[in-house]
Amino acid sequence: MTTPARPPRPRLLRRLGARARTLARLVGHFLHPARFILAPLLIVLLLAGILLTLTGGLAYVAPFVYTLF
Amino acid sequence: MSDLTGTLARILSPLVWRTPGHSARRLHAFALAEHGSMLDLRLAAARTPSPLRAAAYLKHADDEARHAQMFARRAQRLAAEARKPPSLGPLRADSERLFETLGERDFLAFVHFGEERARRQFEAYSIWFKGHARDQDHKLFETILVDERRHGTYTREFLVTLVGEPEARAAIRRVARWELGRRWMRTGRFVAERVYIATMLLLYVLAAPLAVLVRLARPIRRGWQK
Amino acid sequence: MACVLGISAYYHDAAAALVIDGEVIVAIQEERLSRIKNDPGLPISAALACLAYAGVDPAAVDALAFYEEPFIKLERIMVHLLRHLPRTWRMFPRAIAGQLGAKIWVLDQLAETLGVPRARVVSFEHHHSHAASAYLVSPYDDAAVLVVDGVGEVHSTSIWDGHQGELRMLASVDFPHSLGLLYAGLTAWLGFAVNEGEYKVMGLAAWGRTTLRPEFDRIIKLHADGSYELELACFAHMSDAELGFGPALERILGPRRPPGRPWDLTDPADLRYADAAATLQSVLEDALLGLARRARALTGRKHLCLAGGVALNALANARLRRESGFDRLFVQPAAGDAGGALGAALLASHRLGDRRPKAMTGAALGLPIDVTRTHAVAAELGLRVRRVDDPAAFTAKLIADDRIVAHARGRFEWGPRALGQRSILARPQDRAIRERLNRVIKEREPFRPFAPAILSERTAEYFAADADDMSPFMTTVAPVRPEARARLAAVTHEDGTARLQTVDRARAPELHAVLTALAADGHDPVVLNTSLNGAGEPIVASGEDALAFLLRHAVDALIVEDLVIERPT
Numbered sequence: 001m002t003t004p005a006r007p008p009r010p011r012l013l014r015r016l017g018a019r020a021r022t023l024a025r026l027v028g029h030f031l032h033p034a035r036f037i038l039a040p041l042l043i044v045l046l047l048a049g050i051l052l053t054l055t056g057g058l059a060y061v062a063p064f065v066y067t068l069f
Numbered sequence: 070m071s072d073l074t075g076t077l078a079r080i081l082s083p084l085v086w087r088t089p090g091h092s093a094r095r096l097h098a099f100a101l102a103e104h105g106s107m108l109d110l111r112l113a114a115a116r117t118p119s120p121l122r123a124a125a126y127l128k129h130a131d132d133e134a135r136h137a138q139m140f141a142r143r144a145q146r147l148a149a150e151a152r153k154p155p156s157l158g159p160l161r162a163d164s165e166r167l168f169e170t171l172g173e174r175d176f177l178a179f180v181h182f183g184e185e186r187a188r189r190q191f192e193a194y195s196i197w198f199k200g201h202a203r204d205q206d207h208k209l210f211e212t213i214l215v216d217e218r219r220h221g222t223y224t225r226e227f228l229v230t231l232v233g234e235p236e237a238r239a240a241i242r243r244v245a246r247w248e249l250g251r252r253w254m255r256t257g258r259f260v261a262e263r264v265y266i267a268t269m270l271l272l273y274v275l276a277a278p279l280a281v282l283v284r285l286a287r288p289i290r291r292g293w294q295k
Numbered sequence: 296m297a298c299v300l301g302i303s304a305y306y307h308d309a310a311a312a313l314v315i316d317g318e319v320i321v322a323i324q325e326e327r328l329s330r331i332k333n334d335p336g337l338p339i340s341a342a343l344a345c346l347a348y349a350g351v352d353p354a355a356v357d358a359l360a361f362y363e364e365p366f367i368k369l370e371r372i373m374v375h376l377l378r379h380l381p382r383t384w385r386m387f388p389r390a391i392a393g394q395l396g397a398k399i400w401v402l403d404q405l406a407e408t409l410g411v412p413r414a415r416v417v418s419f420e421h422h423h424s425h426a427a428s429a430y431l432v433s434p435y436d437d438a439a440v441l442v443v444d445g446v447g448e449v450h451s452t453s454i455w456d457g458h459q460g461e462l463r464m465l466a467s468v469d470f471p472h473s474l475g476l477l478y479a480g481l482t483a484w485l486g487f488a489v490n491e492g493e494y495k496v497m498g499l500a501a502w503g504r505t506t507l508r509p510e511f512d513r514i515i516k517l518h519a520d521g522s523y524e525l526e527l528a529c530f531a532h533m534s535d536a537e538l539g540f541g542p543a544l545e546r547i548l549g550p551r552r553p554p555g556r557p558w559d560l561t562d563p564a565d566l567r568y569a570d571a572a573a574t575l576q577s578v579l580e581d582a583l584l585g586l587a588r589r590a591r592a593l594t595g596r597k598h599l600c601l602a603g604g605v606a607l608n609a610l611a612n613a614r615l616r617r618e619s620g621f622d623r624l625f626v627q628p629a630a631g632d633a634g635g636a637l638g639a640a641l642l643a644s645h646r647l648g649d650r651r652p653k654a655m656t657g658a659a660l661g662l663p664i665d666v667t668r669t670h671a672v673a674a675e676l677g678l679r680v681r682r683v684d685d686p687a688a689f690t691a692k693l694i695a696d697d698r699i700v701a702h703a704r705g706r707f708e709w710g711p712r713a714l715g716q717r718s719i720l721a722r723p724q725d726r727a728i729r730e731r732l733n734r735v736i737k738e739r740e741p742f743r744p745f746a747p748a749i750l751s752e753r754t755a756e757y758f759a760a761d762a763d764d765m766s767p768f769m770t771t772v773a774p775v776r777p778e779a780r781a782r783l784a785a786v787t788h789e790d791g792t793a794r795l796q797t798v799d800r801a802r803a804p805e806l807h808a809v810l811t812a813l814a815a816d817g818h819d820p821v822v823l824n825t826s827l828n829g830a831g832e833p834i835v836a837s838g839e840d841a842l843a844f845l846l847r848h849a850v851d852a853l854i855v856e857d858l859v860i861e862r863p864t
Binding site for chain 3: 108111112114115120121123124125127128130131134145159160161163164166265266269270273276277279280283284287289290291292293294295
């Protein structure tokens with residue numbers, strides 16, 4: 001079963017732009033009148049996002065080889 | 070290939086295999102590595118254009134599946150002997166889709182490199198177990214080593230057939246460097262993960278006043294909602 | 296005339312489904328390609344395979360539809376993490392990392408990875424996707440739709456009115472009250488893995504008695520209006536999602552059964568766990584009956600569609616069929632989260648102006664096998680390979696000779712059930728066959744039943760039921776007639792029922808041909824049908840997967856289209 005090739009990834013700036021727009025939509029979601037009272041959660045999310053970025057996230061790197069220790 | 074792996078494995082063996090509980094965790098980790106390897110080889114069998122290589126990858130994957138079960142069973146038995154039995158979790162690895170990431174040439178080189186490294190490591194463990202009268206564990210590794218040696222041999226043969234000897238050696242060196250970089254990243258992530266968790270728990274504590282807000286704004290709703 | 300790709304991902308059972316001009320063309324669960332059971336990861340392989348199968352370039356996709364609203368989900372998760380502070384401290388770092396690290400960016404990731412313009416990526420609510428996945432492919436013009444699962448963004452149960460191709464939500468029960476999480480918590484308490492062990496609990500129920508009702512009345516309250524309420528102290532899905540139950544549950548029911556311990560149903564301790572499974576099943580059925588009756592009262596419809604993971608409980612579906620008051624019931628075979636991909640695709644297709652698809656006739660929506668490639672790889676593996684003119688007749692003969700046959704023909708199935716395209720087939724008479732299958736090939740607990748597949752037109756001879764809208768997809772059970780039990784010993788469960796598949800030529804032509812060949816030779820037109828996979832593995836998809844299965848498992852032959860493949864003697 002041959003797999004079709006993945007399309008090439010868009011350039012970094014374009015990806016960052018898309019992320020920025022999503023972030024704006026996320027802020028808009030929490031600032032919506034129906035859930036405005038939850039807006040302080042945005043602060044938690046912002047701080048968590050910074051921490052996540054600084055620490056590189058928890059991305060999985062499989063131990064294909066056997067760990068020694 | 071240097072025998073640094075074998076030397077380190079020998080030096081660390083008393084620490085790694087010190088109790089049934091530690092041994093169980095180590096063997097369970099090996100079982101997961103075998104399972105992950107099996108998944109990658111199955112993917113390779115599906116993706117390679119060569120039926121001959123597909124057949125070889127399927128046989129290799131079958132060996133890895135069997136090794137995973139052998140390690141897992143031994144881990145369960147050792148866990149039961151431990152003073153505080155460790156919780157080992159399910160035998161469920163992820164695949165890194167290495168065939169797609171590396172291409173077939175570097176995939177073969179990587180598998181060869183991995184099998185050779187494992188062989189040296191397991192030989193060291195096997196000798197250590199024999200020297201410490203742990204016959205069951207010695208036999209386990211000796212059984213698996215038969216396959217590991219075969220895996221190391223066929224992958225090199227295929228690689229040389231595919232790209233020739235000089236390119237094969239270059240590919241093996243390249244994936245060795247790549248794996249070194251990944252080991253560096255794994256170490257970094259190990260540290261980063263702990264920093265992340267610690268700082269997030271601090272954020273959790275600081276967010277405590279929001280718990281009151283949330284309980285008022287979003288009480289648990291019972292029954293039908295329209 | 297739109298081309299729409301639907302995606303479900305990131306929680307469990309990721310999948311992709313392609314709908315073109317309103318018709319379902321292909322649908323694939325990612326696990327079939329990645330070989331990781333219930334693979335939750337972004338189903339890029341499945342998505343690309345769908346597009347390749349249909350010959351569609353990703354840039355030509357008119358809409359890419361995701362089955363959930365990421366921000367609403369994030370909001371609910373944040374609210375519950377903080378509401379249950381400090382019990383949620385263990386979950387907090389990982390839950391936030393999961394959301395901020397990947398899940399809220401899913402629509403961007405899909406656009407980038409698949410090469411679809413971001414403006415064409417849309418999303419629908421989780422229960423809306425589920426409801427669509429059932430109603431829009433059902434044979435009904437109008438129907439009530441009941442969605443019951445663990446939880447979507449907020450709802451865990453919802454009632455919808457399906458009318459002339461449109462869906463309108465009428466009522467819901469919201470998280471943390473959830474029948475799916477009740478079942479999951481008890482699955483974990485019984486020592487099984489959550490999201491994989493629920494079928495085992497259903498099978499175990501037949502071995503117990505419903506003697507723990509007073510205890511369960513302290514765990515869940517069923518109200519007269521059809522709603523329900525969990526005793527939240529018994530559950531830990533707010534604080535420990537992996538375990539799912541709390542100490543309060545153990546105070547009521549006793550200690551958790553240790554995971555992995557072999558079952559012995561002659562042991563009173565294990566019998567008590569079976570009683571718990573039986574009681575849970577009974578409580579679940581009562582709850583679903585209440586919900587279904589409420590749905591009928593709200594909608595006034597004659598037919599009911601079921602969706603969500605709980606809709607895979609075939610025992611409960613049979614009881615709903617008998618007692619809910621609806622004339623007909625339909626359950627789309629991938630009723631769990633994978634089905635959300637299909638539902639989202641259908642909703643987007645409808646929004647773009649396409650008509651509703653024809654009713655789903657079969658579940659063979661996956662990819663075909665590359666026979667030439669399989670032949671070549673089998674030869675390289677040193678297996679014996681030969682071609683036969685009539686694979687159905689050959690298979691029937693093997694089955695009649697008490698052989699166990701791995702059967703891989705046609706496009707693989709959509710959903711968790713094997714319906715003949717990727718099945719292990721055997722004679723249904725002999726309990727020894729069942730024991731061999733359970734012990735050696737499937738490595739399952741001894742209490743797990745096997746299911747029969749029968750020629751649709753002969754159903755009533757063997758079962759106290761006729762074929763209905765659910766039976767072709769194996770989403771219901773039926774009592775085995777007493778006079779037929781000896782001939783169906785290997786597929787009759789402890790409670791005298793079987794989760795049957797009724798087979799007709801249109802829906803499963805390859806299996807129909809095998810059953811017809813059996814009947815022509817004077818045998819019962821029934822086979823034991825279990826999925827073609829080893830323990831802990833997804834169902835086989837490709838020829839390579841089938842060969843890998845043959846290498847590990849001692850079946851008597853593997854049939855791949857017109858190839859017969861055997862281990863060397």
